[in-house]
Amino acid sequence: MAEFHYVISARQIKDDAFTAEPGPVTFLKVPARARDLSPKHIVKGRDARHDWTNDVTGLADGDQNPLSISPVGDILVFVHGYNNTTKIVLKRHRQLIKDLKAEGWKGLVIAFDWPSGNQTLNYLEDRSDAADVALELVKKCISLIKFGQENEFKTNIHLLGHSTGAYVITEAFLQSDRDGKLFKSPWRLGQVALIGGDISSRSLGAGVAWSAPMFHRIMRLTNYSNPYDSVLAVSNAKRLGTSPRVGRVGLPDDPHPKAVNVDCGNYFSGLDPKKSTHFGTWNHSWHIGDRVFARDLAMTMEGAIDRNAIPTRNQSRFGFLELQNAKRPANMANWGIKDAAKDEFRA
Numbered sequence: 001m002a003e004f005h006y007v008i009s010a011r012q013i014k015d016d017a018f019t020a021e022p023g024p025v026t027f028l029k030v031p032a033r034a035r036d037l038s039p040k041h042i043v044k045g046r047d048a049r050h051d052w053t054n055d056v057t058g059l060a061d062g063d064q065n066p067l068s069i070s071p072v073g074d075i076l077v078f079v080h081g082y083n084n085t086t087k088i089v090l091k092r093h094r095q096l097i098k099d100l101k102a103e104g105w106k107g108l109v110i111a112f113d114w115p116s117g118n119q120t121l122n123y124l125e126d127r128s129d130a131a132d133v134a135l136e137l138v139k140k141c142i143s144l145i146k147f148g149q150e151n152e153f154k155t156n157i158h159l160l161g162h163s164t165g166a167y168v169i170t171e172a173f174l175q176s177d178r179d180g181k182l183f184k185s186p187w188r189l190g191q192v193a194l195i196g197g198d199i200s201s202r203s204l205g206a207g208v209a210w211s212a213p214m215f216h217r218i219m220r221l222t223n224y225s226n227p228y229d230s231v232l233a234v235s236n237a238k239r240l241g242t243s244p245r246v247g248r249v250g251l252p253d254d255p256h257p258k259a260v261n262v263d264c265g266n267y268f269s270g271l272d273p274k275k276s277t278h279f280g281t282w283n284h285s286w287h288i289g290d291r292v293f294a295r296d297l298a299m300t301m302e303g304a305i306d307r308n309a310i311p312t313r314n315q316s317r318f319g320f321l322e323l324q325n326a327k328r329p330a331n332m333a334n335w336g337i338k339d340a341a342k343d344e345f346r347a
Contacts, residue, residue, distance in 0.1 A: 008077075010022060010023065018113075020116065068107075076110070076160055078160045089113045093111040137175075163284065192221045225262070236248070267292065299328065
């Protein structure tokens with residue numbers, strides 16, 4: 001296990017502890033043996049943000065994935081949803097690291113921890129908090145990416161949003177377009193993946209203004225949908241059934257060209273929660289702890305295989321992609337993917 005894990009926090013600090021209220025963004029270096037996130041883990045100093053960034057990019061670029069089209073290393077930023085304590089965030093973070101490593105993905109996983117209540121009744125308040133957090137994500141994190149890429153920063157950054165984390169991600173891109181300096185800069189990110197996405201299906205349609213800034217800045221969005229997700233059924237019911245959630249019903253009939261949907265229903269229905277590792281409501285949070293999902297996510301981030309040809313996806317008789325248990329291509333390590341990527345970027 002790594003000596004430290006890296007976390008970005010947007011929680012308020014009170015009495016030497018993180019609270020469930022929004023606060024300024026801080027950058028944490030968490031010891032591997034720590035049981036919870038603590039303000040004691042904050043990297044401090046005049047150049048704390050840049051010191052922390054140099055650490056994570058150095059680790060990512062120092063352990064490059066030969067199967068990735070990134071010219072150097074890869075970083076995945078995990079953005080959780082509502083109803084997450086700091087302890088659960090750390091557990092999910094570490095499990096995601098374990099899953100991806102077991103499936104051959106080399107890269108660094110960072111958790112973006114934002115304040116969310118621990119009761120469903122706090123859900124609407126969390127949505128308001130998510131909008132505030134998205135603005136902080138822009139001010140401190142996206143601006144850091146912009147600065148880095150303007151100064152020859154080549155590490156490929158990806159995003160994984162769970163539940164309301166999908167809202168935080170999409171709103172952050174929108175807020176970045178409202179910042180003059182960020183809007184004019186050509187910064188970009190790699191892959192965005194959504195699991196249990198708690199945003200409306202139609203919000204990811206072609207020509208939708210809210211999600212357009214995100215699609216403008218990324219390579220691809222992969223939405224993993226599950227029709228058995230009861231948490232998202234409740235979310236839709238709160239909206240009187242007028243706004244089906246993308247994590248439950250999938251993409252709209254006219255999706256953005258950069259978006260692809262992977263239906264997980266058939267695969268999920270064969271899983272036994274008693275034999276699975278998961279944190280939270282099973283049918284909404286099964287992804288982290290599942291090796292087949294991790295394998296598909298790894299190949300998605302690597303970018304070497306077309307979205308329709310990733311072997312952990314089956315083309316159903318109705319023409320849509322379904323998650324399935326399948327292995328990586330046998331000789332993928334011999335394809336020369338990384339060398340070709342570096343040659344193309346030099347050119």
